[in-house]
Amino acid sequence: MKPAVSSPPALIEPNSHQVTFIESTSTAETLLRATGMGRDLARALTDSQRAAVWFTLFGGDQPILQTVAERNQFKAVQNVVYKNVNKYVTFDGGIKSKRVESGQTYVDKVYRINIQMLKDDLVAQGIIKPTDELDEDMVLPVIALMPASNHADPDTLRHGMDVVAEYLQDRDFEVKVLSGQNNTQPLLKKALAVSGNIDPMYLLALANGSDIYIDYNPTIEGTDFKKAAVSIKAYYTATGRQVAATTGYSASRRGANAKALLQEGTNDAADKMTAQILRSWKKELKKGRYFKVVATVSEAHAKAAYMPLTDALSEVCKITEEKAGSTVFDFVVRCKKMDSARALLKAVSNHYTGPGQVFRELNSGAMLLIKISDSASDEIEIE
Numbered sequence: 001m002k003p004a005v006s007s008p009p010a011l012i013e014p015n016s017h018q019v020t021f022i023e024s025t026s027t028a029e030t031l032l033r034a035t036g037m038g039r040d041l042a043r044a045l046t047d048s049q050r051a052a053v054w055f056t057l058f059g060g061d062q063p064i065l066q067t068v069a070e071r072n073q074f075k076a077v078q079n080v081v082y083k084n085v086n087k088y089v090t091f092d093g094g095i096k097s098k099r100v101e102s103g104q105t106y107v108d109k110v111y112r113i114n115i116q117m118l119k120d121d122l123v124a125q126g127i128i129k130p131t132d133e134l135d136e137d138m139v140l141p142v143i144a145l146m147p148a149s150n151h152a153d154p155d156t157l158r159h160g161m162d163v164v165a166e167y168l169q170d171r172d173f174e175v176k177v178l179s180g181q182n183n184t185q186p187l188l189k190k191a192l193a194v195s196g197n198i199d200p201m202y203l204l205a206l207a208n209g210s211d212i213y214i215d216y217n218p219t220i221e222g223t224d225f226k227k228a229a230v231s232i233k234a235y236y237t238a239t240g241r242q243v244a245a246t247t248g249y250s251a252s253r254r255g256a257n258a259k260a261l262l263q264e265g266t267n268d269a270a271d272k273m274t275a276q277i278l279r280s281w282k283k284e285l286k287k288g289r290y291f292k293v294v295a296t297v298s299e300a301h302a303k304a305a306y307m308p309l310t311d312a313l314s315e316v317c318k319i320t321e322e323k324a325g326s327t328v329f330d331f332v333v334r335c336k337k338m339d340s341a342r343a344l345l346k347a348v349s350n351h352y353t354g355p356g357q358v359f360r361e362l363n364s365g366a367m368l369l370i371k372i373s374d375s376a377s378d379e380i381e382i383e
Contacts, residue, residue, distance in 0.1 A: 011075060012082040014050035016106075021060055023248075023264055024271035027170040028116035029090060030056065036107050041098070044105040049085045052111045056118060062275045064119055064128065073127045081121075090114050139339045141281055142174045142365050144210035144237070160218050160230065160262045167270040171278065176208055205237050206292065209364030212277060213237050218265065220258050227252040228265035232273045238290035238366040239321075239332055244276035288318065288334040291344055291366050295329040298373040301355040302327050305372045308354025316347040341368040 018035035025031050032055055036048025057064050057074070065071045074081075093110030100106070122128045145164055147157050161177055168175045205213035218230040228250040234243045248269025250261040284290070293313065297305045306329060313319055317333035324330070338344050341363035348370070349358045359376045362369040371378070 009079065012050075012079045014054045014082070015047050016051045017054060017059070019051050019055035019059060021055075022110065023250075024267045025112060026267070027167050027271075029112050029114050030271075031091075031110065031112050032056075033096070033108060033110050036109070037104050039104065041105050041107065044107040045109070046085070048107055048109045049089055049111065050082050052113055053081065053085050053088055053118065056113050056115050061272055064115065064122065070128055074122070077122075077125050077127060081118075088114050088118050138282065138285060140173050141211035141277070142176065142209055143168055143234075143277070144176045144178050144205045144208055144213040145216060146178050146204065146213060147216055156220075156258050156262055157216075157218065159259050160266045161216055163263055163266040164214065164216055164232065164270045164273075167274050171274050173274075173277075176210060178204055178208060202237075202240065206367045207362070207364065209367065210237050211289075211366045212243060212281075214273075218262050220261060222252065225252045225254050226256050226258070226261055228258075228261035230262065230265040230269045232266075232269045234273060234277055236284075236290060236366075238292040243280045244273050246272045246276070248272075288336040289338060289366075290320075291317070291333050291335060291338070291341055291368055293331040293333055293344070293348075293368045293370070295331075296361070296369075296371045297327050297329065298356065298371075298378055299327060300374075301372055305354045305356065308352055309348075309372065312348045312351035312353070315351040316344070341365065344368055345370065 014036075016035045016037045020033045022031040022033055032052045034048045034052040034055070036044040036046065036051055038044040038047050058071070065074055089111050091110075091112035096108040096110060098105070098107045119128065123130050145161055145168075147154075147161060165175045165177055202213075212234050215233045215235070216230075217232075218228060221227050221229060228248075230248040231246075232248070233245045235241060236243055246269045248265045248267065250256075250264035250268075253261065295305075295309055306324060309329060310319065310322070310331075313331060313333055316338065317335035319331055319333050321332040322330065333344075335344060338347070345358075345360055345363050345368055348368075352358050352372075354372070356372045356374050359371050359373065360369075361371055
């Protein structure tokens with residue numbers, strides 16, 4: 001007689017999947033409103049916690065489990081997670097509503113879930129990979145964070161920018177928080193003006209070595225009941241193409257502190273924005289990294305240098321856009337296996353066969369400013 005084969009235990013699943021995202025309260029935690037259902041109040045309460053954790057794993061804009069393989073692997077630890085779901089609840093807002101329908105009890109509760117702790121446990125179990133392992137071969141972008149100009153309350157504005165910077169830094173981006181003062185190198189400013197680029201914030205982002213720059217624009221609306229609306233837009237510095245855009249909102253509250261409202265609205269926007277940037281950057285790097293190359297050329301070499309410079313760039317990159325003046329050449333190039341403007345400078349110098357020599361004026365992030373002349377000390381007039 002063959003021994004009976006025991007079947008695997010049934011997987012624990014939340015009965016309800018009714019969960020509403022409220023806000024990202026920090027880089028590690030998220031606030032959710034979850035509905036639980038069960039035969040009695042105790043079961044419904046437990047189910048509401050499981051529904052909240054289910055949402056962080058599978059729901060929303062940024063689920064922890066993002067691939068089919070990860071979701072299948074999660075089944076091995078699913079029962080342990082849902083049996084110990086209280087471990088991930090860092091705040092219980094109490095019962096918001098309760099009702100009984102057709103013998104089932106329904107309860108609504110607000111929870112703060114520690115998603116970082118949940119991620120750490122799944123990494124330890126081998127279900128997902130740690131972030132640093134995912135990105136160990138990927139150069140993350142340098143991000144410039146710039147405030148909206150002429151904001152009425154600079155102190156409150158700076159507070160909100162610090163919140164955005166925290167989200168970015170916790171995801172291992174290098175962040176440069178810039179002031180609105182434009183200290184762009186005069187030669188770069190003049191060269192880009194000739195080619196039609198005169199936006200001072202764009203020039204500031206280029207000069208400070210960013211791959212991506214973020215426009216942060218918060219507003220506080222209302223008089224008695226106040227509410228924060230926070231707009232965050234991100235652009236690739238080399239191309240000016242938008243990479244991410246989102247708006248976050250706070251709740252509307254009577255007499256609330258502006259900083260508290262701004263932090264709430266910024267939390268909502270920053271979490272979504274950082275995920276958008278990372279997804280786009282990973283996708284872009286597979287095709288090659290963008291650089292902006294601006295060359296100023298002495299009058300003696302202006303006509304003869306253009307084609308050799310174009311050929312040199314084409315040897316190492318794909319030229320996606322070009323503008324040519326009499327003594328200023330402006331390119332946007334896409335380069336595979338080129339991780340810095342310094343590396344691009346070296347490659348262009350090695351391949352350039354035209355008159356004069358290639359001299360570095362500025363290499364920073366996605367920006368390479370060069371001049372072609374007979375000597376590094378030659379002054380080039382830009383008309």
